[in-house]
Amino acid sequence: MTQPLEIRKKQYKKLVDEIKPRPPLVRNTLGAFIFGGLIALIGQFLLNFFQGQGLSVNDAGAATSTTLVFLASLLTGLGIYDEIAKYGGAGTIVPITGFANSMVSPAMEYRAEGLVLGVGARLFTIAGPVLVFGIFSAWLVALLYYFFR
């Protein structure tokens, strides 16, 4: 403990990295593949179903997204979605269902702080950055497309 702090910090970082458990990459990747694939599969079934009912491709796509968002919100409300996400990881976060989960969970959580400053203000805590940077990059790409096409 008599060494200079900077050296102690470096040595400690090495020790922490040595002891820290590695994430189970194979298991996580497999989980993301299976659960993400499963969600996509359900989406495809829904899309085919809605098209079979006579909806146009665009309308069937919208109906599919709405149904998936509804299902994910319901599962979040029932406390099931986070249990699935524990195994699904990115496979459950990246699809539209993950987006639904990231909005419903703060809505439930901040209900205690009132409708306006609780639910209203906190609804986009997690989804907000996704929207901001999603819209911003769409704008940027559109701008580049406009000038360089």
Add this chain to the structure above:
Amino acid sequence: MVAPKKIGVQTRWFQNPPVILGCATIVGEKEGMGPLGHTFDKIITDSHYHEKSWEKAEQRMLQEAMQMAVERTGLSLKDIDFMLAGDLLNQIISANYTARNLEVPFIGLYGACSTLYESMALGAMLIDGGYAEYVLIGACSHYATAERQYRFPVEQGTQRPLYAQWTVTGAAGMVLARQGPGPVITHATIGKVVDLGQQDPMNMGAAMAPAAADTIMYHFIDTGRTIDYYDLVITGDLGTYGKELAQRILINNGYDITSRLVDCGVLIYAPEQDAHAGGSGCACSAVVTCGYLQQEIQKGHYRHVLGVGTGALLSPCSSLQGENIPGIAHAVVIEAG
């Protein structure tokens, strides 16, 4: 001039060692199902504890645990000179509202997860200093309130890393007295804030381990004791990997306490309970100390115990601004009465 009850650099000894007169614990369902489930006084199965919010539930647990501790000793709240308590929520609201309801002179404390040990050390000083006959101390935490303050909404689907810890839902109260039956507090070593550059708020064990090792080492240096004096060294909530880190730092400095070292965070959950590296939160060291440890000392299984409360001093704001997470640890010597 050196203070008469100071020994070495960071340690104080007590002339008339204050007594741990009575303890009480309340925990949540997950803790109740853990390996120490039988050592707790009350297990609540509803995480809202019939209240409208988790914060209210946490506050109610603390109040009940502290009241229960007082009732156990046969005292009434009027006999209590000071109440010392703290929790993890912003502005320590659980402790503040509890103090409002109990109407006892109150000193609010924040030592993150080390709060119970901070309270024990200060409570013992108040008593041995002649400023109090009875001091009521307590600490609490709640998985859901801590998650939403420090991390994500509870229902948010995230994958927790293997070194993450699980905030213990629970509360504990303890009555310290100038005299009476029970284990006594003979020394307290107040820790320094130690920062070895850790920044990952999911890896709190790594943030706290250097502080725990530092305090334990200074305790040995100050008292001139070796590990052989103690039957048990019990740390607050280092978790599996933090405990390993503290052990390694101590070995590197010539103190091998591996055979006597346990951690409340490791004890409180079984591996299959999906808590990953173990428990954390104010309640972790509080309920294990006031439950399991207290009972083991009463049974005579341990006679000389060094309890070390550990805390990670971060806030959601400090981690977002890229600050390090410093740690703190306070040690208290508990001897069978």
